[in-house]
Amino acid sequence: MEIIIADDHPVFREGVRRLVQRALPEASIFEADTFQAVLNLAQDTHPTLFVLDLGFPGFDPATSIRHLRKSHPASSILIISMKDDQKTIADVLAHGVDGFISKAIDPSEIGAAIMDVLNGDIVVRGPEGASQLPATGLQSDISHLPPRQREVLRLIVEGKSNKEIARDLDLSPYTVRSHVSALLQSLAVTSRAAAAAMGREIGL
Secondary structure (H helix, E strand, C coil): CEEEEECCCHHHHHHHHHHHHHHCCCCEEEEECCHHHHHHHHHHCCCCEEEECCCCCCCCHHHHHHHHHHHCCCCEEEEEECCCCHHHHHHHHHCCCCEEEECCCCHHHHHHHHHHHHCCCCEEECCCCCCCCCCCCHHHCHHHCCHHHHHHHHHHHCCCCHHHHHHHHCCCHHHHHHHHHHHHHHHCCCCHHHHHHHHHHCCC
């Protein structure tokens, strides 16, 4: 497992590195302070996870995340930022990341959140009032979910992983991750378990 941590504050990078090493002692961890350095490292490794700040040099959330998604479709992307208002969280999730963590949360939660992302959950750990994904209006009427999201939800209810869903629906893991992310936002929940509970409620 290879993880790239990017932030232009060395002290914070070191702190995240220690948390990741504690949670994943066998992982290879690389640090970067610019987006170009991230790209250079990613060329020489096979990143399982990118852990990225929102404000480091060369990083533009929309274009940079899109670039990473295209060049490393199997990798997970987690944002950790001090800018943690609801709009920022909603915008970042809309770009297709796998999670958002506020730098203001207890450090002990960061390691757990990273593990949740690696296990396939869409993670949001923000300040009080930002613990739920921004609602899109569909959570009150699941029957209005797009057909593909309903298929994905049905398979989540069955307890299947993203890899298993990709195989069953003949999709790429990246496409499944995108569907899961959109589904959780539609349901305004932050975990597969919560989505499965809602699916069971409607008999999927």
